[in-house]
Amino acid sequence: MIGEIHGEGGSPGERFWEEHYRAYTRPSNGRPSGALVRFAGPLPEGTALDLGCAQGDDAVWLARRGWRVVAVDVSGTVLARAARNAEAAGVSDLIDFQRHDLASTFPDGRFDLVSALFLHSPVEFPRTRVLQAAARAVAPGGLLLIVEHASVAPWSWDDPDKAFPTPEQSLDALDLDPARWHSEFVGAPEREATGPNGQSATVTDNVIALRRLAR
Numbered sequence: 001m002i003g004e005i006h007g008e009g010g011s012p013g014e015r016f017w018e019e020h021y022r023a024y025t026r027p028s029n030g031r032p033s034g035a036l037v038r039f040a041g042p043l044p045e046g047t048a049l050d051l052g053c054a055q056g057d058d059a060v061w062l063a064r065r066g067w068r069v070v071a072v073d074v075s076g077t078v079l080a081r082a083a084r085n086a087e088a089a090g091v092s093d094l095i096d097f098q099r100h101d102l103a104s105t106f107p108d109g110r111f112d113l114v115s116a117l118f119l120h121s122p123v124e125f126p127r128t129r130v131l132q133a134a135a136r137a138v139a140p141g142g143l144l145l146i147v148e149h150a151s152v153a154p155w156s157w158d159d160p161d162k163a164f165p166t167p168e169q170s171l172d173a174l175d176l177d178p179a180r181w182h183s184e185f186v187g188a189p190e191r192e193a194t195g196p197n198g199q200s201a202t203v204t205d206n207v208i209a210l211r212r213l214a215r
Helices: 012-023 034-040 057-064 076-089 127-136 167-174
Strands: 002-005 047-051 068-073 095-099 111-117 138-149 181-187 190-194 200-212
Touching (some): 034 111, 034 138, 034 200, 047 127, 057 076, 057 111, 076 095, 111 127, 127 167, 167 181, 167 200
Parallel strands (some): 047 068, 047 111, 068 095
Antiparallel strands (some): 181 200
16 A cells, blocks of 8 residues: 655656556566675565655565565656555565655655665656655665666666766765775676567666675
8 A cells, every 4th residue: 555645746757657557558577686686685684765766566566575665756657656566566565665756745754775766757856855765764874775767778767878877877966985885796787678669679787786884
């Protein structure tokens, strides 16, 4: 079920994503992100924050592994779908779906895993500030996982000639204290991606996995 609803609603971001998900009716494929499987797969169960959960594939995967998850999105439409997917998977009791416009509100708590995967928007969005808040939400000993686009897929709304930062530049922009964080992985691997109409392409992602030191 969907828990807390935060913010007054009606922001440009909320309007865009509501329209996007009302028009996007393709069912979830049920597959979690490859980066999440790679970096969270070896971890013991704990508490997780999934920022931009969309249809809930990552949250459901974590819950099936015993994690208690707070799953956040700005779109009430997609949160309702995610909640139905969690119910179908039998893990509703482990996932708290919350609607937040992260430009104005952020979930409470500290988490063993904070996942911010492809937290991009074609409308104005304070992404660096939100990712800094995500870092503050990581409990001591916990993992911060950030994945962002480093190339433009053929089906993207983005400029095909857009220049992307390197993963090191993205990490530097967060201005985190290196004495408090250990870099487990900072790189730009390629992967095979599938578009909204089933098309495929090789794309590049920036992947940042950081461990908050337990001190």
